Amino acid sequence: MPSYAYFKNEIIPLADAKISVMTSALHYGTAVFEGIRGNWNAEHKQIYLFRLKEHYQRLLNGCKVLKIKLPYTVDDLCRMTVELARKCAFEKDIYVRPLAYKSSEALGVRVHDVSDDYVVFIIPWGRYLDVEKARCTVSSWQCPTDNSIPPQVKIMGHYAGNALAKSDAVENGFDEAIMLSADGYVAQGSGENIFLVRDGKLVTPATYNHILPGITRDCTIRLAKNELGIETVERPVNRAELFFADECFMTGTAAHITPVSEIDHRLVGDGEVGEITRKLQELYFAVIKGDNPKYLDWCTPVYPK
Numbered sequence: 001m002p003s004y005a006y007f008k009n010e011i012i013p014l015a016d017a018k019i020s021v022m023t024s025a026l027h028y029g030t031a032v033f034e035g036i037r038g039n040w041n042a043e044h045k046q047i048y049l050f051r052l053k054e055h056y057q058r059l060l061n062g063c064k065v066l067k068i069k070l071p072y073t074v075d076d077l078c079r080m081t082v083e084l085a086r087k088c089a090f091e092k093d094i095y096v097r098p099l100a101y102k103s104s105e106a107l108g109v110r111v112h113d114v115s116d117d118y119v120v121f122i123i124p125w126g127r128y129l130d131v132e133k134a135r136c137t138v139s140s141w142q143c144p145t146d147n148s149i150p151p152q153v154k155i156m157g158h159y160a161g162n163a164l165a166k167s168d169a170v171e172n173g174f175d176e177a178i179m180l181s182a183d184g185y186v187a188q189g190s191g192e193n194i195f196l197v198r199d200g201k202l203v204t205p206a207t208y209n210h211i212l213p214g215i216t217r218d219c220t221i222r223l224a225k226n227e228l229g230i231e232t233v234e235r236p237v238n239r240a241e242l243f244f245a246d247e248c249f250m251t252g253t254a255a256h257i258t259p260v261s262e263i264d265h266r267l268v269g270d271g272e273v274g275e276i277t278r279k280l281q282e283l284y285f286a287v288i289k290g291d292n293p294k295y296l297d298w299c300t301p302v303y304p305k
Helices: 024-028 052-065 074-088 156-171 215-228 275-288 293-298
Strands: 004-007 010-013 031-033 036-041 046-050 094-102 116-124 134-138 176-180 186-189 193-198 201-204 232-234 247-252 256-263 299-301
Touching: 004 074, 010 074, 024 094, 031 052, 031 156, 046 074, 052 074, 052 094, 052 215, 074 094, 074 116, 134 156, 156 176, 186 193, 193 215, 201 215, 215 232, 215 247, 215 256, 215 275, 247 275, 256 275, 275 293, 293 299
Parallel strands: 134 176, 134 256, 201 232
Antiparallel strands: 004 010, 004 116, 031 094, 036 046, 036 094, 046 299, 094 116, 176 186, 193 201, 193 247, 247 256
């Protein structure tokens, strides 16, 4: 089934959504993006777009950093995405990729006096980390600091370092990388936040440790507290703590909640999926598929009833 994109103010076939090789963002990484999941519920015959407004608010925050001016509100972006998803008419899990970018066909390092544009497209997409339990390694590639590229938003150029870390990990036999901050604390995966379970509590790097404050991270903290009565401690995490953890898992829109079984050839706990991790997985998957009525306000249905 062909897919579509919203490009140059209209919905067109995805194959026709093309930009010039001269496009400024292609040369300088001057774009901000989001990744949004649409989760198919076969029983409901419905796709639920998960936390759509929060994703688009973060996109617009990133636009402020890069001086990208879009003529859309959060509500406009949400409406356009639902319209596009209906046009695509998939009955499977989907992935939505909005991109706001510097679109001038001109060279020169700057974000001022450069035109802006916006595109969003949808593709079917299953699991990002295609494993039941991930094997990770601590990367030699570090996360940039707030004064280099702000980690609070998804700026395209930021992800070159993440890509280096990911490829090093995979080419050395692991599934994912764990990146450190410049001051040596645990930061995040190449595309995920990271949590440890220690003494019955969740521990995760604080937002001031140069991490993306992920939307799935926020969901996990809320579900742990509201549904399991488990508090989350947000603080700097030393590298050695990775090896002391009772459980470890990664969170992200693409990765959902993925257990970590091994870090640098050391088992996490007994190497199996931990009890708290499994409970959070079950809660999370019910929520994103619209099966938990307490959290239906996080889910935007695509198809009219």
